[in-house]
Amino acid sequence: MKITIAHLYPDMLNLYGDSGNIATLKHRLVSRGIDAEIKTYVIEDDIDFENTDIVFIGGGGEREQLTVCNRLKEISSDLKAYAENGGVILAVCGGFEVLGKYYKTASATVEGAGVLDITTDYCDKKFVGNAVIESDLIGTTIVGFENHSGRVDIGTHTPLGKVLCGFGHNGKGAEGVVYKNVIATYLHGPLLPKNPVLADYILSKAIEKRYGTADLAPIDDTLEIAAHDYAVGRFLSK
Amino acid sequence: MKKLRIILATLAGKLLIFAGRVAGKKGSYTPGVIAMKIYPDILKHLSRQVREEIVFVCGTNGKTTTNNLLCSLLEASGKKVVCNKVGANMLAGVACSFIESASVFGNLDADYASIECDEASLRHAVKHMRADKVVITNLFRDQLDRYGEIEDTIGLLNEAFDKVGDTTLILNGDDPMSATFGIGRNAVYYGINENCSEDVKETNEGRFCTVCGADIKYNYYHYSQLGDWYCSGCDFKRPYIDYSADNIDLDGKLAFDINGEVRLDLNYRGFYNIYNVLAAYAAYDMLGLKSDNINKVLGAYKPQIGRMEPFMVGGKLTVLNLAKNPAGFNQAIATLAADKRTKDVLIAINDCPSDGMDISWLWDVDFEKLGEVGVKSIYASGERKHDTALRLKYAGFENVETVDITADTLRRIAGGNGEVCYLLVNYTVLFATQNILKTISDKG
Numbered sequence: 104m105k106i107t108i109a110h111l112y113p114d115m116l117n118l119y120g121d122s123g124n125i126a127t128l129k130h131r132l133v134s135r136g137i138d139a140e141i142k143t144y145v146i147e148d149d150i151d152f153e154n155t156d157i158v159f160i161g162g163g164g165e166r167e168q169l170t171v172c173n174r175l176k177e178i179s180s181d182l183k184a185y186a187e188n189g190g191v192i193l194a195v196c197g198g199f200e201v202l203g204k205y206y207k208t209a210s211a212t213v214e215g216a217g218v219l220d221i222t223t224d225y226c227d228k229k230f231v232g233n234a235v236i237e238s239d240l241i242g243t244t245i246v247g248f249e250n251h252s253g254r255v256d257i258g259t260h261t262p263l264g265k266v267l268c269g270f271g272h273n274g275k276g277a278e279g280v281v282y283k284n285v286i287a288t289y290l291h292g293p294l295l296p297k298n299p300v301l302a303d304y305i306l307s308k309a310i311e312k313r314y315g316t317a318d319l320a321p322i323d324d325t326l327e328i329a330a331h332d333y334a335v336g337r338f339l340s341k
Numbered sequence: 342m343k344k345l346r347i348i349l350a351t352l353a354g355k356l357l358i359f360a361g362r363v364a365g366k367k368g369s370y371t372p373g374v375i376a377m378k379i380y381p382d383i384l385k386h387l388s389r390q391v392r393e394e395i396v397f398v399c400g401t402n403g404k405t406t407t408n409n410l411l412c413s414l415l416e417a418s419g420k421k422v423v424c425n426k427v428g429a430n431m432l433a434g435v436a437c438s439f440i441e442s443a444s445v446f447g448n449l450d451a452d453y454a455s456i457e458c459d460e461a462s463l464r465h466a467v468k469h470m471r472a473d474k475v476v477i478t479n480l481f482r483d484q485l486d487r488y489g490e491i492e493d494t495i496g497l498l499n500e501a502f503d504k505v506g507d508t509t510l511i512l513n514g515d516d517p518m519s520a521t522f523g524i525g526r527n528a529v530y531y532g533i534n535e536n537c538s539e540d541v542k543e544t545n546e547g548r549f550c551t552v553c554g555a556d557i558k559y560n561y562y563h564y565s566q567l568g569d570w571y572c573s574g575c576d577f578k579r580p581y582i583d584y585s586a587d588n589i590d591l592d593g594k595l596a597f598d599i600n601g602e603v604r605l606d607l608n609y610r611g612f613y614n615i616y617n618v619l620a621a622y623a624a625y626d627m628l629g630l631k632s633d634n635i636n637k638v639l640g641a642y643k644p645q646i647g648r649m650e651p652f653m654v655g656g657k658l659t660v661l662n663l664a665k666n667p668a669g670f671n672q673a674i675a676t677l678a679a680d681k682r683t684k685d686v687l688i689a690i691n692d693c694p695s696d697g698m699d700i701s702w703l704w705d706v707d708f709e710k711l712g713e714v715g716v717k718s719i720y721a722s723g724e725r726k727h728d729t730a731l732r733l734k735y736a737g738f739e740n741v742e743t744v745d746i747t748a749d750t751l752r753r754i755a756g757g758n759g760e761v762c763y764l765l766v767n768y769t770v771l772f773a774t775q776n777i778l779k780t781i782s783d784k785g
Contacts, residue, residue, distance in 0.1 A: 232698065
């Protein structure tokens with residue numbers, strides 16, 4: 104069994120240790136005897152969606168995000184078809200914004216890839232801090248760090264979770280989006296290392312799609328759970 | 342009336358600094374805030390009395406070391422210097438260093454001021470005082486929740502430079518980000534003219550030209566984005582280097598030539614220190630000063646708190662080092678790699694506001710490299726010890742122990758199987774750890 108992960112444009116998007124997500128997916132596959140292939144795509148590459156099981160899009164600086172967004176628009180019909188067909192995408196930070204219909208910066212409105220029916224407005228007050236959300240999707244909490252000027256209107260999409268601590272994507276109590284097997288969130292950088300349940304959810308969706316069923320054996324998550332629970336305990340008690 | 346407020350402000354500042362010292366504080370911040378409330382122009386009043394020049398030192402890493410090296414050079418030349426030695430580098434901290442050097446009547450007897458300044462604070466500081474020279478050490482990715490992206494830091498520094506009027510910039514020519522400031526401004530550059538480092542996998546800031554946006558390419562490369570660089574799209578490239586290091590010897594020490602004129606042979610380690618020494622030397626030279634004793638003065642320099650600071654604990658060499666961002670950590674790891682002894686290692690990460698609350702950057706550090714440097718045992722500590730332990734697990738360490746830093750644990754770690762012990766800690770862990778090390782280190 105093999106799962107292929109497409110890491111989109113780390114030459115542009117590498118703002119906050121995004122590689123932790125790729126490392127986590129790989130570790131959790133390999134620990135279960137499943138082969139993991141990581142394909143790193145640079146901006147001018149063509150993406151082999153046919154043989155891709157998980158797409159990861161991270162965050163970058165404003166200029167790099169614009170370059171990525173323009174590239175995603177060029178391939179948007181393939182990317183949309185992949186998502187509509189149940190392909191797994193994890194997008195964090197700026198990756199969340201570029202999947203929408205548009206995002207605004209201080210000076211411009213940028214048309215997005217349109218995979219998600221969401222729009223992002225700009226606000227000069229940044230939402231920065233640790234965040235804890237409760238996600239019905241995976242039946243537990245997700246911990247992370249957010250740092251964004253964007254305020255997202257997720258329209259009729261389902262949020263990834265309810266904000267227990269932090270701001271969320273628009274300061275109104277919800278964070279992120281789940282649409283089919285697309286998960287997008289402002290909880291940036293190394294989201295998956297200390298959210299092993301979310302990581303396994305993503306893996307099981309990818310395995311189900313490729314192989315019909317997924318049965319992920321438990322692995323040693325002592326340190327993962329300690330880091331997760333520490334964040335929940337510390338930030339929820341405030 | 343003005344005179345009275347000057348005296349009150351100076352006196353209050355001095356008393357509060359003293360009270361802070363008694364309470365065990367190293368840096369000073371609040372006394373400066375209060376003094377500036379009593380007399381908002383106190384910094385203007387004091388800095389105006391500096392007889393010769395005021396030098397600012399800015400940049401992500403190496404500020405404190407560079408500034409203190411410069412101060413040592415100046416003092417060795419018999420000059421009186423105002424200097425914020427422990428690195429209280431926001432506006433209020435700068436005010437404290439002037440207040441400390443002044444008399445209670447608000448009179449300052451100083452030839453030079455050598456001032457470390459936070460990148461975001463320089464634009465405030467230059468409203469109060471002139472900046473005859475500004476040294477930039479480097480610009481690396483640092484604490485994104487505090488400073489924002491590196492482009493934002495460049496914007497803040499440009500704002501300061503536009504305000505400052507007549508100044509000379511002393512820039513790291515090997516850094517395509519720092520070199521940007523020299524465009525259209527009066528600047529000299531320092532750099533390393535020799536390809537002498539192995540390739541390090543790192544988060545590479547500044548891969549895009551700040552002028553045209555094309556890729557930055559390298560003839561050779563030192564670390565992070567530092568090297569002999571040129572833009573692939575326009576004619577922006579590593580500038581002519583006015584102060585260059587050659588003939589570098591890193592084998593257990595730090596020896597190199599500056600401009601082929603001065604041979605330095607220093608007993609502190611770390612490739613990055615070449616830049617700190619170069620920057621300090623360049624500033625000293627640009628002030629028009631000369632000395633035959635450069636090597637002696639720099640050789641006698643004692644690294645500041647937690648800059649590869651040695652202690653002996655139970656007969657074991659225990660080295661305390663501050664590392665607070667990926668570039669700093671990767672350089673610390675490179676220094677560990679250059680030390681062939683086996684080692685026990687502690688990594689401690691806090692997430693207080695002054696550390697940066699966002700610890701995502703742990704995943705940008707090449708901790709994987711630690712697996713190749715003879716680590717016997719490894720420990721994770723600090724508020725974020727669990728995140729740190731998890732990161733180290735991914736770096737290939739199977740048995741990472743999480744600990745709190747106490748006298749007992751430090752003794753135990755130093756008593757491990759390694760020949761030497763390294764403690765790599767970030768900012769707010771540093772002082773407490775140093776205090777404990779002082780109490781448990783071997784006397785005499």
